[in-house]
Structures are given as C-alpha cells and as structure tokens.
Amino acid sequence: MPETSVDTNTLPAVFDGHNDVLLRLYRAGGPKAAESFVTGGPGHIDLPKAREGGLGGGFFAVYVPSDEGDTDHDEMARDSYDLPLPEPVPQDRALQVAMAQIATLERLQELGALKICRSAAEIHISMVEHKLAAVLHMEGAEAIDPELITLDVLHGAGLRSLGPVWSRPTIFGEGVPFRYPSDGNTGGGLTDLGVALVRRCNALKIMLDLSHMTMAGFWDVAKHSDAPLVATHSNAHAICPHARNLTDAQLDAIAASDGMVGLNYATAFLRPDGRMVDTGLDDMLRHLDHLLDRLGESRVGLGSDFDGALIPSAIGTAAGLPALRRAMVAHGYGPELIARICQGNWLRVLEKTWGH
Numbered sequence: 590m591p592e593t594s595v596d597t598n599t600l601p602a603v604f605d606g607h608n609d610v611l612l613r614l615y616r617a618g619g620p621k622a623a624e625s626f627v628t629g630g631p632g633h634i635d636l637p638k639a640r641e642g643g644l645g646g647g648f649f650a651v652y653v654p655s656d657e658g659d660t661d662h663d664e665m666a667r668d669s670y671d672l673p674l675p676e677p678v679p680q681d682r683a684l685q686v687a688m689a690q691i692a693t694l695e696r697l698q699e700l701g702a703l704k705i706c707r708s709a710a711e712i713h714i715s716m717v718e719h720k721l722a723a724v725l726h727m728e729g730a731e732a733i734d735p736e737l738i739t740l741d742v743l744h745g746a747g748l749r750s751l752g753p754v755w756s757r758p759t760i761f762g763e764g765v766p767f768r769y770p771s772d773g774n775t776g777g778g779l780t781d782l783g784v785a786l787v788r789r790c791n792a793l794k795i796m797l798d799l800s801h802m803t804m805a806g807f808w809d810v811a812k813h814s815d816a817p818l819v820a821t822h823s824n825a826h827a828i829c830p831h832a833r834n835l836t837d838a839q840l841d842a843i844a845a846s847d848g849m850v851g852l853n854y855a856t857a858f859l860r861p862d863g864r865m866v867d868t869g870l871d872d873m874l875r876h877l878d879h880l881l882d883r884l885g886e887s888r889v890g891l892g893s894d895f896d897g898a899l900i901p902s903a904i905g906t907a908a909g910l911p912a913l914r915r916a917m918v919a920h921g922y923g924p925e926l927i928a929r930i931c932q933g934n935w936l937r938v939l940e941k942t943w944g945h
C-alpha cells in the first residue's frame with residue numbers, strides 16, 4: 590500500500606507505556622531545559638514531534654542514572670552479552686534526582702506542554718483536547734525509604750505508576766541484567782520490604798510495572814498484588830530470548846490477571862538475535878502478533894522507550910509514529926484493533942487499576 594493512501598489524521602493518537610524524556614531533560618539542565626521540549630530539538634520526544642506523529646500522551650519515567658554510567662549499547666550490539674548489574678543507588682541521591690525530574694514535569698505542565706493526569710478520565714479528556722497526557726511513573730524505587738513515607742508523598746505529588754526495580758539491586762528486589770540469550774531467571778525476587786511496597790502500592794492504587802523485574806520478582810508480585818499485572822515496556826521472549834523479555838508463562842499470568850504489555854521499540858528486545866542495532870518494523874509486528882496471540886486483543890499496547898533506547902530508524906522519533914500505525918494497517922490489523930493497541934487498552938487497564 591503506498592504511504593500516501595493512509596491519512597495519518599484518521600489514525601488514533603498513541604498513548605505510550607514508557608519514555609525517558611525526563612532523564613534527557615535532567616541531563617540538559619532539568620527544569621531549565623523544559624522550554625526546549627516546547628520549541629523542539631534533539632531527542633525522540635518534544636512537543637512539535639508529538640504533534641507531528643500523533644503522540645497523545647504516556648508514562649513519563651523518573652529514572653536515576655547509575656554511577657557506572659549508561660547501559661553499554663556498543664556491548665549490546667554483539668552476538669551475545671551479559672552486562673553486570675550496576676551498584677545500588679543510595680536513597681538520598683536518588684530522591685534528589687527524582688525531585689529534579691518531577692519538578693521538570695511540573696515545569697512542562699506550567700508551560701502548557703502537557704497535563705499531569707491522575708485518572709483515566711483525565712487522560713481521556715486531555716487527549717480529546719489535544720493536550721499531551723502525562724502519567725508520572727518511577728522506574729526503580731531507589732528514591733523511596735524503607736518506611737515508605739516517601740511513597741505517600743510521591744503519590745500526593747501525582748505518582749500513579751511504579752517499577753519497584755530497574756536493572757539493578759534495590760532494598761525492594763533485584764532487576765534483570767541486559768543479558769542475551771537468557772530468560773529473566775537471573776536473581777532474587779522481592780525482599781520483605783518489596784512485598785510491603787507492593788501492598789502499599791495496591792492500597793494507594795499505584796500501578797506496578799513488572800518490566801525490568803527478575804522472573805522471581807515477577808512471580809512474587811503476581812502472588813502478592815491484587816492489581817492486574819502490567820509490563821509497560823517489554824517484549825516476547827519466544828521471539829527474542831532476552832532477559833528483559835517475557836516468557837509465555839509470564840504472558841499467560843498477565844492475561845489471567847487481565848493486565849497488559851506495552852511493546853518496547855528498543856531493537857535489542859525486538860531482534861531475534863538480541864543485537865542493539867537497527868531493525869525493521871516487521872520485527873515489531875512479529876512481537877505484536879505473538880503478544881496478541883497470548884494476551885488477547887484487549888491486553889496489548891505500546892511502550893516505546895523513546896529517549897531511552899536505540900529504536901528502529903523507520904520510526905526514528907515520536908514524529909515517525911505514523912509509520913508504525915501504517916505498518917499495522919498493511920499487516921491486516923483492523924481499525925478497532927489498532928485503536929486498542931494505540932490507546933484503548935492502556936485506558937482500560939489504568940481505569941481498572943486506579944478505579945474511577
């Protein structure tokens with residue numbers, strides 16, 4: 590189908606499961622860098638690119654970088670690799686970084702670039718009004734103290750989604766390393782504090798994100814949480830046997846809990862050979878087909894990892910999202926299914942997790 594035959598204005602806006610734009614802006618100066626988001630510049634997401642590509646909103650991750658530096662993408666371009674887990678991050682430093690990133694999100698709202706949404710209804714209204722809908726998410730709970738006092742304060746500040754771990758150890762549990770080939774059976778599960786964190790998140794109706802958890806941690810959350818199981822940015826281990834991806838048994842548990850998975854665009858989690866080098870949209874469709882097969886049509890969404898990973902050049906940035914939606918059309922997905930994948934399923938699961 591020639592590209593010009595699809596009117597991108599009729600494609601549903603994308604609500605996205607994961608981006609790292611707050612980290613990018615933190616490195617560019619924090620709240621001071623917020624205006625560059627409005628005017629546009631380098632990076633995967635800013636306001637002009639969101640408008641051009643039909644990005645309607647998503648989870649904005651607060652993430653504290655490790656002292657060891659960034660994940661080694663050059664190493665991940667090899668045939669196989671096993672990156673060591675970084676050291677734990679002390680809570681005082683993590684909290685300081687988290688405050689700077691949340692202040693940046695607040696500044697973006699002050700500038701009119703987005704709205705921080707605390708309910709599914711707010712997301713829906715924001716997207717109808719063409720205002721970027723942002724959910725405050727934390728990727729790794731390093732900023733949270735053992736008594737969970739910080740968690741209550743962060744919830745008051747708008748936190749509605751939390752990954753107990755990134756790919757490193759915390760007092761709550763341990764994340765999976767960037768390892769290929771491997772499954773997520775790489776380390777320990779939740780600690781007692783991790784179980785308490787899960788229970789408090791359930792009570793506060795903060796969504797728990799299972800991306801980056803070890804397999805043991807995944808099953809611990811499945812055992813202790815009363816909410817739908819969600820992985821915001823993970824792919825199918827059956828297609829790409831990476832430690833970050835989910836096995837069919839994990840996908841079946843997510844389906845049984847009526848949760849969902851957001852497709853991660855990072856090429857290392859898409860390509861069957863696990864290499865962090867460019868790949869085509871066909872690999873994304875293979876994962877979507879598998880996720881739809883295991884989870885059903887109401888439990889699959891998108892979770893780009895924009896500004897946090899190498900993504901297919903056919904998409905490039907948020908401005909390139911129409912290419913993915915056109916590929917879904919060409920692959921035979923109907924308009925209803927595409928609308929569910931692009932936004933409807935996230936709204937469904939968030940309403941179910943957060944309540945009305």
Ligand SMILES: [Zn+2]
Pocket residue numbers: 728800801822
């Ligand atoms: Zn991540």
